[in-house]
Amino acid sequence: MSQGALAQFLPLILLFVIFYFLIIRPQQKQQKAHKEMLASLKKGDKIVTNGGLIAEVIKPEEDFIKIRLNEDTVVKLDRAYVARRIDEA
Template identity: 85%
Template sequence: MSQGALAQFLPLILLFVIFWFLIIRPQQKQQKAHKEMLASLKKGDRIVTNGGLIAEVVKPEEDYLKIKLNDDTIVRLDRNYVARKLNEA
């Protein structure tokens, strides 16, 4: 490879590096944090679903969570539909 060819690809390589640090890497960190949060859910934790429902975890299972929506309603929710965990101080 000659110097001219390397000089032509340098802006493209630089663009990819910038793209990696601004978009791909932060998204991977966010996915990792969400996966860790899902793995750490336990009985009594309050969560928000992707549909906006606020519920309490009754029993964590392998792929699902049994959640309590109110005093009378307990349903199963796929873990993939948990948006976040509520932190109540």
């Protein structure tokens, strides 16, 4: 490979490195943190669903979570639809 060919590919390589550190890596960190949060859900935790509903975890199961929306309503929610946990600190 000649010096000229390397000089032609250098901007492309630099662009990929910048793309990786600004977009791909932070997204991977966010996905890892969300997966850890889902794994650590326990009875009594307050969560927000992707639909914006605030609920309390009744029973975490393998693929689903039983949640209480109000005093009378208990439903099953797919783990993928939990947006975040509400920390009551």
